[in-house]
Amino acid sequence: MSITLTQSAADRIQSFLENRGKGVGLRLGVKTSGCSGMAYVIEFADEIGSDDEVFENKGVRILVDAKSLIYLDGTELDYGKEGLNEGFTFNNPNVKDNCGCGESFTV
Amino acid sequence: MALLQISEPGQTAAPHQHKLAAGIDLGTTNSLVATVRSGKAEILPDVEGMHLLPSVVRYCETGAPQVGAIAKQSAISDPRNTISSVKRYVGRGLADICKGCSRSEYEFVDSDSSVPRIRTVAGDISPVEVSAEILKNLKLRAEETLGGELTGVVITVPAYFDDAQRQSTKDAAQLAGLQVLRLLNEPTAAAVAYGLDKGSEGVHVIYDLGGGTFDISILRLNRGVFEVMSTAGNTALGGDDLDRIIAQWLIQQAGLDPSALSAGQMRATLLEACRAKEALSDAEVVGVSLSVTDGSVADDAVWQGELTRTQLYELIDPLIQKTLSSCRRALRDAGIDVDEIEDVVMVGGSTRSPRVRELVGEFFHCEPMVDIDPDKVVAAGAAIQADILVGNKPDDEMLLLDVIPLSLGIEIMGGLVEKIISRNTTIPSAKAQDFTTFKDGQTALAVHVVQGERELVSDCRSLARFELRGIPPMVAGNARIRVTFQVDADGLLSVTAREQISGVESTVQVKPSFGLTDGEIETMLRESMSHAQEDIAARMLREQQVEADRIIESVESAIVADAQLLSAEERSQIDVALSELRKMRDGDDPRKIKQAIEALNTASTDFAARRMDASIQSAMTGHKVDEF
Numbered sequence: 001m002s003i004t005l006t007q008s009a010a011d012r013i014q015s016f017l018e019n020r021g022k023g024v025g026l027r028l029g030v031k032t033s034g035c036s037g038m039a040y041v042i043e044f045a046d047e048i049g050s051d052d053e054v055f056e057n058k059g060v061r062i063l064v065d066a067k068s069l070i071y072l073d074g075t076e077l078d079y080g081k082e083g084l085n086e087g088f089t090f091n092n093p094n095v096k097d098n099c100g101c102g103e104s105f106t107v
Numbered sequence: 108m109a110l111l112q113i114s115e116p117g118q119t120a121a122p123h124q125h126k127l128a129a130g131i132d133l134g135t136t137n138s139l140v141a142t143v144r145s146g147k148a149e150i151l152p153d154v155e156g157m158h159l160l161p162s163v164v165r166y167c168e169t170g171a172p173q174v175g176a177i178a179k180q181s182a183i184s185d186p187r188n189t190i191s192s193v194k195r196y197v198g199r200g201l202a203d204i205c206k207g208c209s210r211s212e213y214e215f216v217d218s219d220s221s222v223p224r225i226r227t228v229a230g231d232i233s234p235v236e237v238s239a240e241i242l243k244n245l246k247l248r249a250e251e252t253l254g255g256e257l258t259g260v261v262i263t264v265p266a267y268f269d270d271a272q273r274q275s276t277k278d279a280a281q282l283a284g285l286q287v288l289r290l291l292n293e294p295t296a297a298a299v300a301y302g303l304d305k306g307s308e309g310v311h312v313i314y315d316l317g318g319g320t321f322d323i324s325i326l327r328l329n330r331g332v333f334e335v336m337s338t339a340g341n342t343a344l345g346g347d348d349l350d351r352i353i354a355q356w357l358i359q360q361a362g363l364d365p366s367a368l369s370a371g372q373m374r375a376t377l378l379e380a381c382r383a384k385e386a387l388s389d390a391e392v393v394g395v396s397l398s399v400t401d402g403s404v405a406d407d408a409v410w411q412g413e414l415t416r417t418q419l420y421e422l423i424d425p426l427i428q429k430t431l432s433s434c435r436r437a438l439r440d441a442g443i444d445v446d447e448i449e450d451v452v453m454v455g456g457s458t459r460s461p462r463v464r465e466l467v468g469e470f471f472h473c474e475p476m477v478d479i480d481p482d483k484v485v486a487a488g489a490a491i492q493a494d495i496l497v498g499n500k501p502d503d504e505m506l507l508l509d510v511i512p513l514s515l516g517i518e519i520m521g522g523l524v525e526k527i528i529s530r531n532t533t534i535p536s537a538k539a540q541d542f543t544t545f546k547d548g549q550t551a552l553a554v555h556v557v558q559g560e561r562e563l564v565s566d567c568r569s570l571a572r573f574e575l576r577g578i579p580p581m582v583a584g585n586a587r588i589r590v591t592f593q594v595d596a597d598g599l600l601s602v603t604a605r606e607q608i609s610g611v612e613s614t615v616q617v618k619p620s621f622g623l624t625d626g627e628i629e630t631m632l633r634e635s636m637s638h639a640q641e642d643i644a645a646r647m648l649r650e651q652q653v654e655a656d657r658i659i660e661s662v663e664s665a666i667v668a669d670a671q672l673l674s675a676e677e678r679s680q681i682d683v684a685l686s687e688l689r690k691m692r693d694g695d696d697p698r699k700i701k702q703a704i705e706a707l708n709t710a711s712t713d714f715a716a717r718r719m720d721a722s723i724q725s726a727m728t729g730h731k732v733d734e735f
Binding site for chain 2: 012013015016019020026027040041042043044045046080082083084085086087088089090
């Protein structure tokens with residue numbers, strides 16, 4: 001079981017957390033919605049839940065709840081640029097199919 | 108693959124439901140657009156990585172107008188079709204514009220709609236349309252960057268913008284296809300950017316010294332609510348003036364004749380002045396040079412000299428002191444002491460000057476806040492506010508209160524102003540006042556909405572006129588007309604007049620009218636101070652004149668109706684008092700008018716009593732006591 005970050009993703013998360021001034025880490029997860037079945041959740045975390053799995057990678061604490069972890073195991077979180085836009089992307093080996101925009105996926 | 112942003116706990120939006128919001132700082136010289144991503148306000152750069160968009164639009168014979176740096180380059184080669192600093196013209200009448208700047212850079216065309224237009228090769232363009240081009244460019248930049256359509260934007264405006272200017276800014280946004288969530292005062296946006304709303308309660312000062320304008324605002328944070336206590340400033344004082352005064356010194360030192368300098372030389376001198384100013388931030392002394400090619404010396408001759416920091420301070424200190432006197436006035440308006448101030452936020456590129464920081468720090472007895480880039484702080488604050496308003500942060504209950512910069516009122520008899528909402532009232536706000544009719548059987552009332560601090564209508568800015576018709580005929584003073592002023596959260600005004608007895612109402616959308624007085628609010632405020640005494644004297648005089656007119660009219664009509672009740676002696680006494688009052692009424696001493704009014708009152712008291720008796724008698728004749 002593992003979740004990893006690229007260096008650029010780790011740097012951005014660090015600076016966002018510092019800027020926010022509070023939070024114990026970053027929460028990743030999935031929820032069932034969207035055009036292809038599931039959508040990613042990426043949020044600041046203020047507390048660690050009882051069924052959370054905690055990963056430390058490149059100095060950043062990542063929280064994933066047990067249910068989401070099944071779909072996220074092995075994921076690498078990246079931060080990149082696309083034209084003028086920039087943001088996070090999930091390199092998730094469990095994904096079978098993306099919707100056209102990549103905001104939701106099926107496993 | 109979509110690019111995702113970090114959300115607050117529990118607020119991840121469903122796919123395709125991200126609400127994109129942006130904050131726009133629509134500046135005189137430069138404009139910026141910012142958005143909140145992953146909890147942080149970021150200024151959005153263009154394809155070339157530039158954050159600032161020069162507020163310049165160039166109209167071409169064919170094709171779309173050019174906006175930004177590309178338009179700015181053609182400012183010299185194609186001045187008539189390249190429009191810059193359009194913010195100075197938005198929401199202003201032609202008369203205002205001509206008064207404001209002596210050099211008419213553009214060819215203004217007076218159109219029927221009272222909105223002046225600028226003649227270009229692409230046709231006659233209104234300032235609102237020029238602003239819309241700048242906004243369109245920023246909108247495109249934001250939508251390309253964020254990858255979606257903007258749900259809404261917050262646009263910042265100077266705290267001094269009046270209703271006409273605010274409405275025009277909204278019109279420009281609409282034209283650009285933007286949904287305006289709210290107009291936000293620039294200083295308020297700066298306070299939000301620094302997160303002062305989350306900090307300690309207390310009084311905060313926003314010191315904004317831009318390229319061409321200076322604004323000071325005093326905000327109070329009280330139980331999580333921001334309230335703008337007062338604003339002051341100078342619409343014609345900024346960093347450009349610092350450069351100009353240094354340039355003048357250079358010209359003088361070099362022994363040049365300023366009037367003989369070409370435009371190019373003047374520009375070079377200003378650039379040199381700016382360079383020297385910035386170099387002296389670190390160095391004690393800086394070498395300066397000017398190319399002297401006025402014909403009297405051989406071409407390429409160069410004047411060399413040096414400017415020390417002490418000399419620089421001597422040059423710019425008077426200008427900085429001017430800003431501090433505005434600060435003093437703002438403090439007085441807010442009714443607070445320097446020691447009550449928690450912190451001072453610096454906004455605008457000119458606040459990078461260490462001397463400005465030093466003197467401002469001394470004045471307010473505290474270290475000014477300079478952490479955020481002073482050029483970007485306003486846009487960042489607008490972005491944070493937009494993010495909240497669009498609903499991305501529902502638990503945040505930040506409420507921003509702004510103030511009305513100038514009093515709003517209506518014209519009453521004698522050309523006087525009755526203020527309904529006074530200056531520095533927090534908005535949104537609604538106030539009502541009752542008025543009545545002046546003449547018997549009056550069926551209409553003209554409402555003239557004005558803005559300003561002076562006592563006479565002629566010294567204030569006219570905003571709108573409308574009429575309330577259909578008042579049932581009544582004796583003068585019997586009608587009850589309630590005039591309600593309502594200012595919404597954007598600082599826009601609507602006025603309603605309603606006759607209470609019959610219920611006739613005139614809910615007129617105030618259409619900002621342009622060009623009656625100089626919109627320079629600073630001047631208006633200053634004049635209201637310097638003219639305070641004569642204004643009050645003028646008001647007293649007008650009040651007495653109105654009263655005199657009323658009395659003269661009623662006595663005259665009584666004489667016409669009941670002349671037979673007067674003896675010849677009484678009649679001549681009243682006539683003497685009447686003519687004396689008429690003479691005094693046209694004079695300029697309110698006390699003498701008052702005395703003459705009293706004299707006429709005394710002379711006609713018996714007559715009035717007899718008229719009363721007579722009318723009662725005629726009413727009672729032929730009736731029994733029981734019938735009453």
